[in-house]
Amino acid sequence: AQSVTQLGSHVSVSEGALVLLRCNYSSSVPPYxxxxxxxxxxxxxxxxxxxxxxxxxxxxxxxxxxxxKSETSFHLTKPSAHMSDAAEYFCAVSAGGTSYGxxxxxxxxxxTVHP
Amino acid sequence: EAQVTQNxxxxxxxxxxxxxxxxxxNMNHEYMSWYRQDPGLGLRQIYYSMNVxxxxxxxxxxxxxxxxxxxxxxxLILESPSPNQTSLYFCASSRGGQKTQYFGPGTRLLVL
Numbered sequence: 001a002q003s004v005t006q007l008g009s010h011v012s013v014s015e016g017a018l019v020l021l022r023c024n025y026s027s028s029v030p031p032y033x034x035x036x037x038x039x040x041x042x043x044x045x046x047x048x049x050x051x052x053x054x055x056x057x058x059x060x061x062x063x064x065x066x067x068x069k070s071e072t073s074f075h076l077t078k079p080s081a082h083m084s085d086a087a088e089y090f091c092a093v094s095a096g097g098t099s100y101g102x103x104x105x106x107x108x109x110x111x112t113v114h115p
Numbered sequence: 116e117a118q119v120t121q122n123x124x125x126x127x128x129x130x131x132x133x134x135x136x137x138x139x140x141n142m143n144h145e146y147m148s149w150y151r152q153d154p155g156l157g158l159r160q161i162y163y164s165m166n167v168x169x170x171x172x173x174x175x176x177x178x179x180x181x182x183x184x185x186x187x188x189x190x191l192i193l194e195s196p197s198p199n200q201t202s203l204y205f206c207a208s209s210r211g212g213q214k215t216q217y218f219g220p221g222t223r224l225l226v227l
Contacts, residue, residue: 034215
């Protein structure tokens with residue numbers, strides 16, 4: 001079985017401040033982990049993914065995430081927020097094994113960026 | 116242009132009236148999937164397909180049917196829609212079950 005928990009349904013930061021969106025996962029086998037972003041009235045697009053190579057993963061738009069197996073976490077960060085980062089962010093896990101083909105999403109975190 | 120298309124984009128219907136939401140991709144992807152998005156619940160997987168004629172249940176399959184007769188198409192069928200199926204639906208495709216998924220623009224469904 002696999003599951004994802006995103007801590008904080010809403011996160012608010014000032015422009016230029018650090019962005020930290022938290023994601024914890026549960027998986028019985030080594031997981032593939034993803035962060036997707038959804039801008040208003042649009043579909044989802046991939047920010048970055050972890051596929052058992054480097055534990056620090058760099059994505060688009062200056063975002064990165066670190067896979068920490070001991071903490072079962074895959075938190076998303078960006079050093080300096082921009083107004084255009086305002087969106088909803090989803091963490092997702094695909095654990096493979098008997099769950100191959102299943103993709104489980106977290107509940108989402110809405111990021112607001114203040115001027 | 117590589118894309119996933121869904122039709123219709125918006126649909127209002129009544130309880131019990133069968134409907135189909137179409138999904139088509141032009142990337143020759145083997146894997147396709149349907150999700151529903153509800154506030155506070157994120158996206159939940161309804162059904163997925165690893166290839167033509169191969170489909171499997173996701174986390175919330177009740178009340179839905181799918182078929183995969185062609186590689187590019189993966190329609191979602193609601194045989195007897197109910198108000199609790201009011202939601203935003205997304206189709207996605209990828210080269211494999213654990214590869215990056217490409218999402219369609221979404222179909223907003225209201226069942227009265």
